[in-house]
Each structure stands twice: as C-alpha cells, then as structure tokens.
Amino acid sequence: MTYTFRFAPVFSRIDQMFDGLLLTLWLTGIVIVAGFALGVAGALAARARARWPRAAVRAYVEAIRNTPLLAQLFFIYFGLPALGLRLDAITAGIITLIVNLGAYTTEIVRGGIDAVPRGQVDAGTALGLTPVQVFFLIVLKPALKTMFPALASQFTLLMLASSILSQIGVTELFHMASLIDSATYRSFEVYAVVCGFYLALALAFRLLFAAIYRVVFAEP
Amino acid sequence: MFRQFGLNELLMLLDGLRWTVGLTLLAFAGSFALGLLLLIPRVARWGPPRWAASGWIQAVQGTPLLGLLFVAFFALPLFGWDVSKWVAATLALSVYGSAFLADIWRGAVEAIPPGQWEASAALGLTRWRQLRLVILPQAFTIAIPPTVGFLVQLIKNTSLASVIGVVELSREAQLVNGATFAPFLVYGCVCVLYFALCYPLTAWSRTLEARLAR
Numbered sequence: 054m055t056y057t058f059r060f061a062p063v064f065s066r067i068d069q070m071f072d073g074l075l076l077t078l079w080l081t082g083i084v085i086v087a088g089f090a091l092g093v094a095g096a097l098a099a100r101a102r103a104r105w106p107r108a109a110v111r112a113y114v115e116a117i118r119n120t121p122l123l124a125q126l127f128f129i130y131f132g133l134p135a136l137g138l139r140l141d142a143i144t145a146g147i148i149t150l151i152v153n154l155g156a157y158t159t160e161i162v163r164g165g166i167d168a169v170p171r172g173q174v175d176a177g178t179a180l181g182l183t184p185v186q187v188f189f190l191i192v193l194k195p196a197l198k199t200m201f202p203a204l205a206s207q208f209t210l211l212m213l214a215s216s217i218l219s220q221i222g223v224t225e226l227f228h229m230a231s232l233i234d235s236a237t238y239r240s241f242e243v244y245a246v247v248c249g250f251y252l253a254l255a256l257a258f259r260l261l262f263a264a265i266y267r268v269v270f271a272e273p
Numbered sequence: 274m275f276r277q278f279g280l281n282e283l284l285m286l287l288d289g290l291r292w293t294v295g296l297t298l299l300a301f302a303g304s305f306a307l308g309l310l311l312l313i314p315r316v317a318r319w320g321p322p323r324w325a326a327s328g329w330i331q332a333v334q335g336t337p338l339l340g341l342l343f344v345a346f347f348a349l350p351l352f353g354w355d356v357s358k359w360v361a362a363t364l365a366l367s368v369y370g371s372a373f374l375a376d377i378w379r380g381a382v383e384a385i386p387p388g389q390w391e392a393s394a395a396l397g398l399t400r401w402r403q404l405r406l407v408i409l410p411q412a413f414t415i416a417i418p419p420t421v422g423f424l425v426q427l428i429k430n431t432s433l434a435s436v437i438g439v440v441e442l443s444r445e446a447q448l449v450n451g452a453t454f455a456p457f458l459v460y461g462c463v464c465v466l467y468f469a470l471c472y473p474l475t476a477w478s479r480t481l482e483a484r485l486a487r
Contacts (some may be wrong), residue, residue, distance in 0.1 A: 116468065121467055126448070131450065213336070
C-alpha cells in the first residue's frame, strides 16, 4: 500500500462538519417530535371503529414501509412540483422524514397499545377518569414503557438515515463531508471522519434515551 | 427537446429493477455469510470474542449506510484493488446487512431453551457441535420470518448504491428523469416498482410469523 493518509486537510475544515452536525441534530429533533405525534395519531386511527380510517392508516403504513426513503425523498422533492407543490430542499427533506418515521412509529405504538390489558382501561374508567386521561395515563404511558427500546432504536436509525438528505443538497453533516471532499480530494479520510461523527452521535443518542427512560419511567 | 415518458422509458426502469434484484441477491448472500461468521463469536460462552462481535455489530449499526458505501468505494482502491462500483456496493451492503442479521439470529439463538444446550452437552457434543447440530437448526426456524423481513430492508437499502454510481432502479430513474423531465411520473413509477417488489415479501414474512406463532 503506497497511499499516505492525510487527515490534516480534513481537520482544518472540521468547523464545517460541526455546522452540519448542528443541522442534523436540529432536523432530527423536529422529525422525532413530529413523527412520533404522527405515529400516535396513526395508531389511534388504526384502532378506530369506523372502517375507512383503519384502511387509510394501513395503506399509509404499507406504502411507506415497502418503498425506500430515497425514492420517497425524490418523489416529494422532484415529483410534487409537477402538481404545483414546490418545496425547498430542507422542507421537503423534513416532510419526507416525518412521513417516513410516522409510518414506522404507527406500527410500534399500535403494538404497544395492544399490549395494554383491557382491564386496566376499565379500571381507569371506573375511577372516574375522562377518556382523554385514560388514554394518556392508563394506556399510552405504560405502552410507551414497553415500546421504548423499539422507539429509541427507530429514532437512532432515523438520525442515521437523515444523511440521505445530502442527496438533495440539504447542508447537514453528510453533505458537509462531500463539500470537504471536493475541496480537499481526501475522500477516504473525509468519509471515515464523518462516519466517526455519526458513530459518536449514535452513542450519544443511546445514552440520552437510556437517561430519559430512567427519569420518565422510574418506579416511584 | 425532452423525450416523452413512454413504454421505452418504462422498460428502462424495469431493466433497472432487474439490477436492483441482482444487487439485493449479491448483498443478501454476502450478509448471510458474514452474518454467520459474526454470529458464532456473538453467542460464544467466552467473553472477549462475544464483546468484540457485539462491539463491531453496534459500530456498524451506528454508521449510516451512505457512509459505509463511500468508505468502501474510496478505501478499496487504496489497497491497490481497482474494483468496480458493484464490488464496493456489495461489500458495503454485506457489512451493513451482516450486523443486522447477526443481531436477529442472536435473538433466535437466545430464544432456544437452555435445556437444549444442556441436553446436547449431556450427549457429549462439543460446544461447536451443540451449536451446529442442535441449536442452529431450531433457531433458524424462528429466524426465518424476521430474516425475510430484513430482506425487504435490504432491497430498499440497495437504492443508496445509486450514489456511488451503481445503475440500479434509483439511478436509472435519475437518468430517465434527466431525459424526459417527467419527475412525477418517473419517481411515481419507481415507488410503485419498489412496492411491487417489497410488499409480497412483507406479506410472506407476516404469514410465516403467524404460522410460527400458532
């Protein structure tokens, strides 16, 4: 092997990567909050008594889970303007990620809610709680506890998948790597460093979710 | 002057779909082999190989596939291996896939009651033969539905190989779109084609799972 590794040109531009990192964190945060809300709404609709909301949620979940994120992104960013819906790259990217995460979260939340015993709901109602209170305190909170590991790994996967937004020019972490690559021609070094960034982020997410779990679901 | 999106363009997309299937098969074979190699230390009784395998799996799962693809694409030539994009994509997808498959299979191995290990140990089998003759055959039955489910993930993930220039369905779509400038139609067709490939497998995985639960 005759190649000499030179990381110096990459590290001299490391501040650009930190700019990208901030955008990645910011958009991941938005997408997690909105995607989770969409997932809870989807899980509720999937349990509706009427037929059409159930059918609609099923179609949504299957459509998203059986197509690649990249194709969804291209469809929304490049395809929708043909219908007159023109979005800038970051908006299109965030919407795609929310729609994508919402489908996966719907499945996870639905499974968690199904696991809550029916008697618990009856007990809550018997204590005089309103249906809204019953849903949030008796159904959703214990369900969240069971599905927390699945949700946490889904959110981490989403953070990693947000790198795909670089393909439509959103200046997040991965896009910054390709910019540094074209400025320095140190391709291998750049992408190795950016992988290290994502690895550190994934680790930080893990610690963060473990801490959240301890605080929120601690037994009194 | 743009070309109309017609039958020819649809045939081009179908041709891309064929390469998506090809890449998926290559990547699945690679993931399967590497995944088995990872599974053995992952379920070892002795700590160090187990920790090493577990650390590797978590490291790969904590890296975006896009990053692995670029690293493979640029790293292989550094060692003097002037390989095609196909090899780089297959390698990256295999490394990525094996980490997830090994994890799925570990769950299946751990689901086998410890009595099976003990019984085969009592028969005088070595640890390796216990795993190969008693545990793995049973674990694979449990592992089939999630493995088929993972195949769907792999099909979807091959779309990322387009970024290093592998001409599969997603890349073909970009090319067709460049010629016709009918993005709604092109990317709509692409989504439908991926769906047509993935949905039957998803449904099959679900059927297998229901059959196993019975």
